[in-house]
Amino acid sequence: MKLSIIIVSYKVKYYLEQCLLSVRRAVEGIDAEVIVIDNHSEDGTVDYISTHFPEIRVIASTNNLGFSKANNKAIRQSKGDYVLLLNPDTVVGEDVLRRCIQFMDEHERAGGLGVRMLQANGSDARESRRGLPTPMTSFYKMTGLCNWFPQNKVFGKYYMGYLSWDVAAKIEVISGAFCMLRRQTLNEVGLLDEDFFMYGEDIDLSFRILKGEWENWYLPLKILHYKGESTQKTHFRYVHVFYQAMLIFLRKHYGNQSFLLNIPIRLGIFLKAMLALIGMSIEQIRYNLGFVRNKRIDNVLYLCDVRTENKQKCNTLLENHGLRAIFINNSEEKEISTSETERIYKVYDITKYTFKEIFDQMSNETDCRLYMAFYNPNNMSIITDTDIIR
Numbered sequence: 001m002k003l004s005i006i007i008v009s010y011k012v013k014y015y016l017e018q019c020l021l022s023v024r025r026a027v028e029g030i031d032a033e034v035i036v037i038d039n040h041s042e043d044g045t046v047d048y049i050s051t052h053f054p055e056i057r058v059i060a061s062t063n064n065l066g067f068s069k070a071n072n073k074a075i076r077q078s079k080g081d082y083v084l085l086l087n088p089d090t091v092v093g094e095d096v097l098r099r100c101i102q103f104m105d106e107h108e109r110a111g112g113l114g115v116r117m118l119q120a121n122g123s124d125a126r127e128s129r130r131g132l133p134t135p136m137t138s139f140y141k142m143t144g145l146c147n148w149f150p151q152n153k154v155f156g157k158y159y160m161g162y163l164s165w166d167v168a169a170k171i172e173v174i175s176g177a178f179c180m181l182r183r184q185t186l187n188e189v190g191l192l193d194e195d196f197f198m199y200g201e202d203i204d205l206s207f208r209i210l211k212g213e214w215e216n217w218y219l220p221l222k223i224l225h226y227k228g229e230s231t232q233k234t235h236f237r238y239v240h241v242f243y244q245a246m247l248i249f250l251r252k253h254y255g256n257q258s259f260l261l262n263i264p265i266r267l268g269i270f271l272k273a274m275l276a277l278i279g280m281s282i283e284q285i286r287y288n289l290g291f292v293r294n295k296r297i298d299n300v301l302y303l304c305d306v307r308t309e310n311k312q313k314c315n316t317l318l319e320n321h322g323l324r325a326i327f328i329n330n331s332e333e334k335e336i337s338t339s340e341t342e343r344i345y346k347v348y349d350i351t352k353y354t355f356k357e358i359f360d361q362m363s364n365e366t367d368c369r370l371y372m373a374f375y376n377p378n379n380m381s382i383i384t385d386t387d388i389i390r
Contacts, residue, residue, distance in 0.1 A: 002101060003032040004080030008070040009088045010039040013048055014381065014388045015226065016088040018374060020053050022355050023086070026097045033057065035074045039064045067176065068192035068201045075191055083186065087177040090117075091224040091374070093356040099221055100180050103168070111185035111214025112206065114174035116165060117225040120371045120385035122362030124165050125225055129218045130173035131157040132207055163218070171218045172210065176202030177225045185214050222359040224372070226385045299342040302373070302382070303328060306349035310377040314347070317380060321389055345373040345384055 005023060009016045016036070023034060037059040038045050046060045059074060071085055082104055084097070096115060104110050117125040131137055140146045141158045150161035163169050179202060189208040192201045206216055302325040306314050311327055318325040325347075344367070348358045362372045373384040382389040 001031050001033060001079045001081070003027070003030055003082050003084060003097065004075075004078035005032060005034045005084045005086055005097075006071055006074040006078060007034070007036045007086050007088050008039060008067055008074075009036055009041060009045055010064065011041045011043050011045070012088045013041070013043055013045045014383060014390075016045065016049065017052065017379075018376070018383055019086070019088050019090055019092070020049070020056065021350070021376070022090075022092045022094075023097075024053070025094050025355070026092045028094075030097060030101065032097075033078065033080065035059065035078060037061060037065075037070045037074045039066070039070055066194070068194045072191045072194065075186065081183055083181045083183060085176055085179040085181070087225065087227070089226040090177055091355055092178075093222050093359055094354050095356060096221045096223060100219060103217070103219060104180065104182060107215070107217070109213075109215045110182065110217050111189075111209040111212070112174050112179060112181045113217040113219055114171070114180075115178050115219050115221045115223055117175065117177060117223055118359055118363060120224070120226060121368065122359075122365050122370070122372065124363075126159040126161070127175050127177075129160040129163055129169070129171045130175070130203075131160050132172045132210075133158065133203060166220050168220060169218050171216050173203050173206040174216050174218075175225075177227075178223055179205075181205075182214075185209055185212065188212050189214070222356070222363065224355075224359065300324070301326065301341045301344045302347050303344055304347040304349075304375065305329065305352070306347070306375055307352050307377075310349055310351070310375070313377060313380060314349075314375055314382075317382065317389060323389070341369060344370045346370055347373045347375050347382055349375050349377065351377055 005027070007016065007019065020034070020036075027034070034053075034056045035058075036049055036056055038049075038061060040061050040063050046058055049056065050058050059077075061070065061073075065073065075083055082101060084100075086092070100113060100115070103113065114128060117128045119125050133141065137146075137157045140155050145155040146158045146161075149155040150159060153162050156162060160171060163171070189205070189212040191205075193204045209216055300323070302318055302323055304311075304314055304318075304325055304327045306327065315325060315327065346362070358372060358374075362370075371385060373382055375382050380390065
């Protein structure tokens with residue numbers, strides 16, 4: 001078997017379904033298996049996926065194992081020459097898996113690779129390419145220097161912003177959202193470190209791959225990653241868990257050096273967490289006082305590009321949710337009463353367009369208000385980065 005695709009899910013049933021639909025297209029012609037391990041979602045994920053995707057193996061965990069343990073459990077049961085760790089909140093272009101396998105076959109020292117992850121507005125997700133969080137690189141990230149000088153090879157090392165998005169390149173850290181690994185490499189360097197419950201395990205594995213004298217690569221092949229680095233970055237729990245994972249990594253791989261940065265990093269955790277709490281509190285107060293409106297109804301437009309035979313059903317779906325919609329053909333101009341709209345969802349009919357076509361279109365968009373959404377006429381749903389409309 002050539003490829004094993006492993007997806008760990010937790011309470012994301014419909015995002016997982018969309019991910020699997022894209023995977024189903026992408027594995028055509030590939031000798032592949034897909035394993036979903038559900039971390040005790042308790043939302044009907046296991047039965048739902050088993051019914052709608054009978055070709056997929058679903059493992060139901062009786063408790064939440066975390067990312068590392070769940071992936072390791074599935075890896076041990078998989079058979080492919082290559083193993084792809086894939087997040088359930090991703091959508092994969094039709095040609096991505098085939099081209100990744102071809103690259104790995106042609107580059108014998110490639111231990112792992114990642115791809116060009118897009119955010120929902122079509123912009124490139126910075127975490128597609130990262131440098132190792134050495135003590136100094138961690139310091140530059142904590143102080144914000146990596147954001148101030150993103151293309152500097154010293155200060156911007158964490159996100160490797162000096163690399164071209166359009167050219168394959170050797171990198172240091174592969175994102176766990178899409179991480180294709182050579183089984184031989186895993187056999188040599190080991191599986192994911194289960195000390196990392198969530199976040200950091202991809203950094204640790206990437207480092208061990210490099211230490212084992214293998215290579216990590218970035219390929220400019222487009223996928224969508226809904227969450228990415230932008231999700232919940234200011235949320236208290238995200239800040240705490242992410243920087244705790246960074247501390248685990250520093251202690252494990254840099255020994256006494258990590259002690260020098262232990263205090264400032266912990267201080268950074270505290271300050272960022274406090275800022276997150278303050279930001280959340282202010283937003284809640286503004287909402288309670290009526291300063292924040294329901295943006296989904298008042299300030300969002302759904303710009304729908306669907307097959308003619310699907311137009312009525314799609315329109316009914318949006319009307320039932322009280323959502324404002326305009327139906328267009330792809331060739332039509334989008335300047336249609338959008339001046340007061342804060343966000344525009346371009347709703348693509350996935351029976352009309354391939355995911356690759358959608359990603360190529362969205363990555364060329366310049367309107368910062370425009371976000372991609374997917375209409376699936378087979379299950380009558382529209383999925384955005386924030387909503388499941390059914």
